[in-house]
Amino acid sequence: MRARKQTLKFRNRPYIISAYAIGGKKEGEGPLHDWFDECLSDDTYGENTWEKSESRMLKTAMTECMRRGGKTTEEIGAVLSGDLLNQLMSSSFMARDLQIPFLGMYGACSTMTESLMLGAVLTDGGYSDNVMIGASSHYCTAERQFRLPLEHGNQRPPSAQWTATAAGAMLLSRGIEGNSRDGSGGKERGRTKNTGTELRIDGAGNVYAQRQIRIECGTIGKVIDAGVKDSNQMGSAMAPAAVDTILTHLEETGRTLDHYDLVCTGDLGFIGKSIVRDLLEDAGVSRKMIADVYDDCGAMIYAPEQDIHSGGSGCGCSASVFAGYVYRNMKEGKIGRALIVSTGAMLSTISPFQGESIPGIAHAISLESVSGIMDRQKGCRK
Amino acid sequence: MRARKQTLKFRNRPYIISAYAIGGKKEGEGPLHDWFDECLSDDTYGENTWEKSESRMLKTAMTECMRRGGKTTEEIGAVLSGDLLNQLMSSSFMARDLQIPFLGMYGACSTMTESLMLGAVLTDGGYSDNVMIGASSHYCTAERQFRLPLEHGNQRPPSAQWTATAAGAMLLSRGIEGNSRDGSGGKERGRTKNTGTELRIDGAGNVYAQRQIRIECGTIGKVIDAGVKDSNQMGSAMAPAAVDTILTHLEETGRTLDHYDLVCTGDLGFIGKSIVRDLLEDAGVSRKMIADVYDDCGAMIYAPEQDIHSGGSGCGCSASVFAGYVYRNMKEGKIGRALIVSTGAMLSTISPFQGESIPGIAHAISLESVSGIMDRQKGCRK
Numbered sequence: 173m174r175a176r177k178q179t180l181k182f183r184n185r186p187y188i189i190s191a192y193a194i195g196g197k198k199e200g201e202g203p204l205h206d207w208f209d210e211c212l213s214d215d216t217y218g219e220n221t222w223e224k225s226e227s228r229m230l231k232t233a234m235t236e237c238m239r240r241g242g243k244t245t246e247e248i249g250a251v252l253s254g255d256l257l258n259q260l261m262s263s264s265f266m267a268r269d270l271q272i273p274f275l276g277m278y279g280a281c282s283t284m285t286e287s288l289m290l291g292a293v294l295t296d297g298g299y300s301d302n303v304m305i306g307a308s309s310h311y312c313t314a315e316r317q318f319r320l321p322l323e324h325g326n327q328r329p330p331s332a333q334w335t336a337t338a339a340g341a342m343l344l345s346r347g348i349e350g351n352s353r354d355g356s357g358g359k360e361r362g363r364t365k366n367t368g369t370e371l372r373i374d375g376a377g378n379v380y381a382q383r384q385i386r387i388e389c390g391t392i393g394k395v396i397d398a399g400v401k402d403s404n405q406m407g408s409a410m411a412p413a414a415v416d417t418i419l420t421h422l423e424e425t426g427r428t429l430d431h432y433d434l435v436c437t438g439d440l441g442f443i444g445k446s447i448v449r450d451l452l453e454d455a456g457v458s459r460k461m462i463a464d465v466y467d468d469c470g471a472m473i474y475a476p477e478q479d480i481h482s483g484g485s486g487c488g489c490s491a492s493v494f495a496g497y498v499y500r501n502m503k504e505g506k507i508g509r510a511l512i513v514s515t516g517a518m519l520s521t522i523s524p525f526q527g528e529s530i531p532g533i534a535h536a537i538s539l540e541s542v543s544g545i546m547d548r549q550k551g552c553r554k
Numbered sequence: 555m556r557a558r559k560q561t562l563k564f565r566n567r568p569y570i571i572s573a574y575a576i577g578g579k580k581e582g583e584g585p586l587h588d589w590f591d592e593c594l595s596d597d598t599y600g601e602n603t604w605e606k607s608e609s610r611m612l613k614t615a616m617t618e619c620m621r622r623g624g625k626t627t628e629e630i631g632a633v634l635s636g637d638l639l640n641q642l643m644s645s646s647f648m649a650r651d652l653q654i655p656f657l658g659m660y661g662a663c664s665t666m667t668e669s670l671m672l673g674a675v676l677t678d679g680g681y682s683d684n685v686m687i688g689a690s691s692h693y694c695t696a697e698r699q700f701r702l703p704l705e706h707g708n709q710r711p712p713s714a715q716w717t718a719t720a721a722g723a724m725l726l727s728r729g730i731e732g733n734s735r736d737g738s739g740g741k742e743r744g745r746t747k748n749t750g751t752e753l754r755i756d757g758a759g760n761v762y763a764q765r766q767i768r769i770e771c772g773t774i775g776k777v778i779d780a781g782v783k784d785s786n787q788m789g790s791a792m793a794p795a796a797v798d799t800i801l802t803h804l805e806e807t808g809r810t811l812d813h814y815d816l817v818c819t820g821d822l823g824f825i826g827k828s829i830v831r832d833l834l835e836d837a838g839v840s841r842k843m844i845a846d847v848y849d850d851c852g853a854m855i856y857a858p859e860q861d862i863h864s865g866g867s868g869c870g871c872s873a874s875v876f877a878g879y880v881y882r883n884m885k886e887g888k889i890g891r892a893l894i895v896s897t898g899a900m901l902s903t904i905s906p907f908q909g910e911s912i913p914g915i916a917h918a919i920s921l922e923s924v925s926g927i928m929d930r931q932k933g934c935r936k
Contacts, residue, residue, distance in 0.1 A: 176628050178655050180681045221908045246558050250774050257902070258640045260660050264777060264900035268913045273560045273774035275668055276660040278642050286657055290672055297679030299562045392632050392655035395646060518646035520639070526603045531650045 178391050178417075179424040185386040186295040188539070189345045190241035192233045193496030195473075196311070196337025199484075202474045207497040208338075209236065215312065215337050226255065226310035226339075227262040229488075231269055233341035233495075234306055241302075241343040248272045248343075249300025252291050254283035255308045255487050256335075258317065262308050272304065280516030281410075281439050282393070283307040284340060284491040285535040288512075292387040292537070295346045306341035306495075309486030318403065318521060332404040333441045333485035336473055340491030342499070348384060383541040385502050390537045391421040395518065397531040403519055406485055406530075407444025407470070410515040413532035414440060415451040417513060421536045430461050433507045436498060438490035438514035438534070439470035441483025469493035490514040502541040510539045560773050560799075561806040567768040568677040570921070571727045572623035574615045575878030577855075578693070578719025581866075584856045589879040590720075591618065597694065597719050608637065608692035608721075609644040611870075613651055615723035615877075616688055623684075623725040630654045630725075631682025634673050636665035637690045637869050638717075640699065644690050654686065662898030663792075663821050664775070665689040666722060666873040667917040670894075671772045674919070677728045678769075688723035688877075691868030700785065700903060714786040715823045715867035718855055722873030724881070730766060765923040767884050772919045773803040777900065779913040785901055788867055788912075789826025789852070792897040795914035796822060797833040799895060803918045812843050815889045818880060820872035820896035820916070821852035823865025851875035872896040884923040892921045 193208050200211025217225040254277035255262040267274035279286040287305040294300045312322055314335035320326045396416050400409040414437045445468040452462050469490045470483035494512050501507040515534040575590050582593025599607040636659035637644040649656035661668040669687040676682045694704055696717035702708045778798050782791035796819045827850040834844050851872045852865035876894050883889040897916040
């Protein structure tokens, strides 16, 4: 028996009462178009530097998410957020503008689930009633910081991933009393006064209760170094960390992979995703089970014909896919339980020149979609 | 009444069961020499790059702190740590080597109290039994990243601060059962089996119970932008954030400044410290009260004749002063209550070129020194 448990149980299972996902132009042209709440028509987003565009995107995601959740900035105890830019530039300036107490997170592209973990601890433990979390990335800021400025026009090897221009935000709350203006479908919306449960009425007059999304537990990951030194091989660098976290999660909870309807890693892309499949199979998970439930945001966000080589990456990749695709599918009841696992490569711009490899990290969050308390209502589905 | 409270109450008041502070060569030559647990004789620390020196310093602080607290890495639920290097290079590699679940923090030089805040939440809420927290900085890594490489030999203006080569670590625990091998004085050490309370026996044979340090509450800061654009004016950039957090803390807890024996900001240096004094006085705090209890790590860590201009800065400055000077004075009962307020300048290396100013942030942690349960023992002081 190990003395330490990496998995934290959330006794009160805090709610994600609203979410908001923004995608850039290229992301909006991809297969997840319908799952973003907003797609940019121009990646500058009206700003005169890419960094300001990214920060504005994150701020918009936060603001819209709060609006949907029916909260003002004054009701938010803290915002936990991070990005890839040095000194968390996007998040810092977002937090300056919103004037919400700020806790800066850095876990490279694992930031979304790192923030969810600590946001869940803050709300579950009763330290804050409401907490905002989020993360962002932008292709143009990341390329010039980690690789080469776009103007250089360098060729990208087939293993390279495309940093997503995207942002995602979620509003966590201990209770749902008076919340839940959020929703993502249906022609009309109603709200019962006492429970805050949202109703959706379809064309035939049937009434549905939207499901509530709760955070059930989370597994904090360790830094795992597979010895990869090529900054165009991010998927390979991060895949072992993802597998380590997933296996630890399953072991500590006594679950099998198919406990979840979806196990979704952050941004491993096509190469990293196939490494995860192999490593899980090596660990004894059946190939069918893996094929049934496992996917990766980096492999989902672009279509292969979009010329993105090995798939998407960046904090905003998993942040927007989780806040958009996963969250909304759970609201609709199409996904009951999901394990979301943002993955980060602790790629320093200096360490490779000093002979260091690129360690990876991944944190897992278990989400469950529960029916509202409107089940007995006519036409409601459970 | 404001809906939001920035101050979190820790119901179980987690213990800081051990701490460890490392200073560099210059720091060891300063007035706090005796309060560091270890001072480097050579700032390379045996490594061939400054970044590796810094990471090794942080790792040593963590390892020694765990040893003192009588814990192995397997008993630590998570390590929360950050530094100034891009992509948290020092912390990432430390966490890779120690193989403890890692949550990367970035609050610039406010990282120590940011980590303490979330570490306290994790232990207080019962999510982890033991959590390591820490932060580091190194003069040579910070200069080349934020300003100019040392080889450039540029002149520093009088308002510039000197990034401390230092690291601090603390081990937080929900209980003290079986802990507390830590201590910082006395010729001999004993330990009672049941309570873990440490005894110190002086030359005359008197037995003392060392005091326990507990985290009572914490105030999460907001990002405050005073409009400063000069990266050699860090104290001025951060002072308004420090004052905002201190005043919010006092207001929300209904306390006055002299509730504390020491209110210590992170690394404002001489200029920032004098701005804080003025701003507190403007807010109605008496000059005498400020003079009695307020100090700043950046003003304490060097003597003016050490040619450091406006004082010390860097994550490691407040981390080492809190883990060394403050912690040990509290253990000895010389400080009963302390409010420690690490302060960060969200200085991006890019944003000033884009016309942005340097926002500041500060988080406050309230520590209390409580007598052990050995008061009735012969010779123990309360």
